[in-house]
Amino acid sequence: MLEKSLTIQLAQGLHARPASEFVKAATSFQSEVHLSKQGKKVNAKSIMGLMSLAVKKGDQITLTVDGADESKAMAALETLLVEGNE
Amino acid sequence: MSMLQGIAASQGIAIGKAHKIEDRKLTVTRRSIEDPAGEIGRFHNAIQDSLKELQQIFRKAKQELGDEEAQIFEAHMLVLQDPELAQGVEEKIKLELINAEAALDEISNQYIAMFEAMDNEYMKERAADIRDVSQRVLAHLLGVGYQSASFHEPVVIVANDLTPSDTAQLDKQYVLGFVTDIGGRTSHSAIMARTMEIPAVVGLKHVSVEIQDGDLVVLDGSEGKVIINPSSADLQAYVKRREEFLLQKQELLQLVNEPSITQDGRRVELAANIGTPQDLPGVIQNGAEGIGLFRTEFLYMNRSALPDEEEQFQAYKEAASGMNGKPVIIRTLDIGGDKELPYLNLEKEMNPFLGYRAIRLCLDQQDLFKIQLRAILRASKYGKIKIMYPMISTVQEVRQANSILDEVKQELAAKQIPFDPSIEVGIMVEIPASAMIADILAKEVDFFSIGTNDLIQYTMACDRMNEKISYLYQPYHPAILRLIKQVIDAAHRENKWAGMCGEMAGDPIAAPILLGLGLDEFSMSPSSILQIRKFVKGVKYEDMKQLALEALGLGTQEEIKALVQQRMRLEA
Numbered sequence: 001m002l003e004k005s006l007t008i009q010l011a012q013g014l015h016a017r018p019a020s021e022f023v024k025a026a027t028s029f030q031s032e033v034h035l036s037k038q039g040k041k042v043n044a045k046s047i048m049g050l051m052s053l054a055v056k057k058g059d060q061i062t063l064t065v066d067g068a069d070e071s072k073a074m075a076a077l078e079t080l081l082v083e084g085n086e
Numbered sequence: 087m088s089m090l091q092g093i094a095a096s097q098g099i100a101i102g103k104a105h106k107i108e109d110r111k112l113t114v115t116r117r118s119i120e121d122p123a124g125e126i127g128r129f130h131n132a133i134q135d136s137l138k139e140l141q142q143i144f145r146k147a148k149q150e151l152g153d154e155e156a157q158i159f160e161a162h163m164l165v166l167q168d169p170e171l172a173q174g175v176e177e178k179i180k181l182e183l184i185n186a187e188a189a190l191d192e193i194s195n196q197y198i199a200m201f202e203a204m205d206n207e208y209m210k211e212r213a214a215d216i217r218d219v220s221q222r223v224l225a226h227l228l229g230v231g232y233q234s235a236s237f238h239e240p241v242v243i244v245a246n247d248l249t250p251s252d253t254a255q256l257d258k259q260y261v262l263g264f265v266t267d268i269g270g271r272t273s274h275s276a277i278m279a280r281t282m283e284i285p286a287v288v289g290l291k292h293v294s295v296e297i298q299d300g301d302l303v304v305l306d307g308s309e310g311k312v313i314i315n316p317s318s319a320d321l322q323a324y325v326k327r328r329e330e331f332l333l334q335k336q337e338l339l340q341l342v343n344e345p346s347i348t349q350d351g352r353r354v355e356l357a358a359n360i361g362t363p364q365d366l367p368g369v370i371q372n373g374a375e376g377i378g379l380f381r382t383e384f385l386y387m388n389r390s391a392l393p394d395e396e397e398q399f400q401a402y403k404e405a406a407s408g409m410n411g412k413p414v415i416i417r418t419l420d421i422g423g424d425k426e427l428p429y430l431n432l433e434k435e436m437n438p439f440l441g442y443r444a445i446r447l448c449l450d451q452q453d454l455f456k457i458q459l460r461a462i463l464r465a466s467k468y469g470k471i472k473i474m475y476p477m478i479s480t481v482q483e484v485r486q487a488n489s490i491l492d493e494v495k496q497e498l499a500a501k502q503i504p505f506d507p508s509i510e511v512g513i514m515v516e517i518p519a520s521a522m523i524a525d526i527l528a529k530e531v532d533f534f535s536i537g538t539n540d541l542i543q544y545t546m547a548c549d550r551m552n553e554k555i556s557y558l559y560q561p562y563h564p565a566i567l568r569l570i571k572q573v574i575d576a577a578h579r580e581n582k583w584a585g586m587c588g589e590m591a592g593d594p595i596a597a598p599i600l601l602g603l604g605l606d607e608f609s610m611s612p613s614s615i616l617q618i619r620k621f622v623k624g625v626k627y628e629d630m631k632q633l634a635l636e637a638l639g640l641g642t643q644e645e646i647k648a649l650v651q652q653r654m655r656l657e658a
Contacts, residue, residue, distance in 0.1 A: 010390045011428040017157075017388075020164055046170035047161070048197050051212060054204060057428065 001066040002074045007058065009082050014055035018080075023047045025080055031067025033077065044077075087315045090290050092265070094310035095276035098285030099328040100263030101321070104301045104314075105241035106294065107252065112224050116188035122180045129175055129186040132226035137166055139222065140251075147254045151281050152364060158215070158250045165219045171197070187227045194220035218249045237261070242303045246294045248275040258282060263305050265312050267294050279307075287312050338616035342373035346619045352627035354601065356619055357413070357609040359587055363404035368612040373619070376413035378535065378609020379474075379587035380405055382458070383425055391429055392454060398461035406469025413470045415535065415587075415609075416462050417514065418455065418487075420444045420476040439543070444477035449486050459494045466506035474535055478513040478520050484530045514587070516540035521569040524576035534577050535609070538588025542566055561590050562643040567599060571638065574604045585609060595650050597621055602634025 010018050026033040026044045033044040037059055042049035044063075055061060063081065065073045119125050140163050148156035165171070171193060178189035194216055201213035243256065243264035253275040256264070261284060269275055269288035279286035285307030297303060297314055304313040304324045308331075313320060347353045357378030358369040369377065385393045385401055405414050421427050422443020430451075435441040448455035462473055475487050488511065498505055515521050516537030524534065538561060543550045545565055548558035560566070570586075577584040585607030590596040592610025597618055600608065608618060633653055637646045 012388065012390075018390075020161055023164055043170050046168045047164040048168050048216065049170045051209065052197075052200055054209065 001064065002070050003062060003064045004074065004078060005060065005062050006078065006081055007060055008055055009057065011057055013057050013059065014050060014053070019047060019050050022077070022080055023050060025077060026073075029065070029067070029069050029073035031065045031070045031073045033073060034064040036062045036064070087313060087317055087320070088296065090293055090296070090312045090314070092287040092290035092293070092310045092312060093269070093271055094307055095269070095271055095288045096279035096284060096286040097308040098263070098283070099307065099324060099331055100242050100285045100305045101324055101328060102240050102242045102262045102303065104244045104297045104299060104303045105237060106297065106299050107243060107245040107248070112221060112228055112230070114187045114191040114224065117185045119179075119183055119185050122183060125179045125186045125189075126176050128227060129179070129190065132186070132223045133166060133172070135226045136219070136222045137163065140166060143251050143254050151254065151278060154364070155250075155254070155278060155281070159254070162215060162219050162251070165216055166223070187224060190220060190223060190227065214249070218251055222251070242305060244294055244297045244303070250275070250278070253278040256282070256284065258284065263307060265290055265293050265297075265303070265305055267291055338620060341616050341619045341623070342371070344373075344619065344623070346375065346622045348601070348622055348625055348627045348630075350626045350628055354605065354622060355585070355607040356615050356622070357585070357607055358612045358615060359609050360405070363401055363408060365612070366405065366408045372612040372615045374412075374612060374615055376415070376607075377405060377409060378415055378585055378607055380414060380416045382417060382419055383421060386419060386421060386427055387425065392457070395457045395461045398458060399464050402462055402465035402471065403468045406465050406471050409469055411470055413472055415472045415474050415512070417474045417476055418445070418458055419448055422447055439549070445475045445483055445487060446477065449483060449490075452490060455490060456494055459491055460498065463494060463498055463505040463509065464503060466509050467504045471506065472510040472512060472533070474512045474514055476514045476537070477516060477540075478527070479517045480519070481523070481526055481530060484513060484527060488530070515573050516544070518545050518569060521573050524573045525579065528576045528580040528582050531582065533582055534573055534584045535607070536570055536573055536584065536586040536588065538566070538586060538590040541569065541588070545569060560643040561593065561596060562599075562646040564638065564641060564646070567603070567638055567646070570600070571603050578604060583607060592618060594618070594621065595647055598625070598630050598650050598654060599634045599637050599646075601625070601627065602630035602632070
C-alpha cells in the first residue's frame with residue numbers, strides 16, 4: 001500500500017471534468033484507490049464519492065493506492081491531481 | 087381557450103396536438119424478498135440496459151448537438167457505473183432482504199439529498215443528474231422502459247421539465263415544439279432546443295397541469311406565448327404567422343452564398359464571432375464571409391495551467407483551414423476584467439475592468455504572449471489569418487506588441503518554420519482614448535475592429551453588469567455613434583478598413599447607421615448574419631449615409647432609435 005499527502009493545485013478543484021477524468025484514470029488500474037480529506041475517506045473509482053468530498057484548490061488530501069499495480073497507479077494519479085490532464 | 091406567457095427559449099411557431107410527458111416520479115414499493123442474488127441480478131441487468139441506452143443517447147447527442155452537450159451523458163454513464171452506488175444497493179438488498187427497486191431508490195435518494203444540501207450551484211445540479219440516471223434504472227427494473235414516448239404523428243410536447251436525456255432523444259420528425267413548467271433561457275433543454283431548431287417556451291409554471299393530452303396548442307417560441315385550444319380566428323392568425331416565419335427562414339437560407347451588397351453597389355463583409363473551432367459548422371451554415379473575432383480565451387480558461395504552443399496551434403489551424411481561405415481574425419489573449427485565470431495568480435483589483443488585463447498583461451508577461459503569437463503565425467500558413475490586439479489605449483502599446491511579433495517572426499524564419507510573412511495586424515478599438523487617436527493609430531495598423539461592449543461601458547462610465555445603472559448602457563447614444571464615425575473615418579483616410587465585433591454589429595437597429603457610417607466589416611453571432619445580409623441587400627448605401635447623418639444630429643438614444651425604426655418601416 002502506498003500513501004501520499006498532496007495539496008490540490010487544480011484551479012477548479014475536483015469538480016466537473018477533472019473529477020470524471022480522475023475516476024476514469026483510477027478505474028483503469030487494478031489497485032484500490034482511495035482519497036481522503038479531513039478524515040473522510042472515499043473510493044476514488046466512484047464519481048459520486050469523489051465529488052462528495054468537494055475538493056477545492058489548496059485542499060490537503062491523502063491519496064492511497066493498494067494493489068498489484070500500485071506504484072504505476074500512484075505515479076499517474078498523483079500527476080493528475082497535481083497538474084490535471086492537460 | 088387560454089393564453090400563457092412564459093420564457094421564449096427557441097424561436098419559431100408550432101401548432102399541434104399536445105402530448106404530455108408525465109413527470110417520471112416512478113412509484114416504488116418496498117417488498118421483502120427471499121432471493122437476494124436474484125434481485126442483485128435484476129439490478130445489474132437494469133444497469134446494463136440503461137448503459138446501452140445512454141451510449142445511444144451519447145452518440146446521438148455528439149452527432150447532433152456537439153461534444154460539449156454530449157459530455158453530460160458521459161458523466162451520466164460514470165454515475166451509472168459507480169461502484170459505490172452498486173455496492174450500496176447490493177448490500178442493502180442482502181442485509182435488508184428487500185427488492186432492488188426499493189434498495190436503489192433509497193441509496194440514490196441519499197446521494198441526491200447529499201448533493202442538494204451542498205452550498206455550491208454546480209454540485210446542486212449534480213443532484214439532477216443522479217436523479218435522471220437512477221430514474222432510468224428504476225424504469226427498467228419496473229419494466230416500464232425509460233425511452234421517451236414514441237409518437238407516430240406530429241405533437242407538441244408538454245412536460246413539467248425535460249431532462250437533458252429527454253431533450254436529446256426528441257425525434258425532430260414528430261416533435262413540433264415543446265413547452266415546460268420550469269427552466270430558463272440558459273437551461274440545458276432550452277440550449278438544446280435552439281441547437282435542434284425546435285420552437286420552445288419554458289418557465290410556464292403550471293402548463294403541464296393546464297394542458298390536457300390532445301388539446302390543440304399553439305406555441306410562439308419567439309415571444310414566449312402559449313395558447314391552449316385557440317379560437318379559430320387566433321388559430322388562423324398563427325397558421326399564417328407560422329407560414330411567414332418558415333418563408334422568412336427559407337428566404338434567409340437562400341442568402342447563404344450571396345454577397346452582402348447594397349442596391350447601389352456597396353459591398354460589406356459579414357463575419358462571425360466564435361469561441362472555439364467547434365463553432366465552425368454554424369458559421370458556415372449561416373454563410374459568414376469570415377471570422378471577425380476568434381476569442382482565444384477558451385484555450386486558457388477552465389484549466390490548471392497555460393495551454394502550450396502545440397495545442398494553440400492546432401486550434402488556430404483548425405479555424406484557418408476550416409474557413410477555406412476566408413479571413414480569420416484571431417484576437418490575442420483577452421483575460422482580466424470579469425475573466426480570470428486562477429493559475430496566473432493575479433492580484434485582486436479594485437477596478438478589474440480598468441486594470442491589468444488583455445494586451446497590458448501580455449506586454450508584461452511576454453513569454454505567455456510569445457507562445458500565442460508563435461502558434462498564430464505557424465497556423466497562418468493554413469489560411470488567411472489576421473492578428474488583433476485587444477484593449478489598446480496608446481500608440482506605444484501597438485509598437486511594443488508589433489516589435490514582439492517581429493521578434494517571433496524572426497525566430498520562426500531562422501528555424502525555417504513557414505508562416506504568412508504579410509499577415510495583417512489590427513487592433514480592437516474599445517477604449518475612448520484609442521477612438522480619439524484613431525487617426526494616429528491608423529498609421530500603425532492594417533485594420534480596426536470596434537469592440538462596442540467595452541467602448542460603451544468605458545464611454546458611458548457604466549459597468550455593464552450593474553443592473554441599477556443599466557439604463558446608461560446605451561449603444562445608440564450620440565457619443566458612441568460619434569466615436570464610431572471618428573474611428574471609421576480615420577481608418578478610411580489611411581486606406582485601412584474598419585470593422586466591428588461587438589453586439590451592435592448584429593443589431594437590426596444599429597446596422598443601418600453603421601452601414602451609413604461606412605463600416606466595412608460586421609462581425610456577429612452566426613445566427614444574426616442572414617438577417618443582416620437581407621437588410622444590406624434591401625437598401626441603398628446613399629440612403630443609409632443620409633440616415634446616419636441625421637442620427638448623428640439627434641440628442642438622445644430614444645430619438646435615434648425612433649428615427650431608424652420609422653425609416654426602416656418606410657423602406658420595407
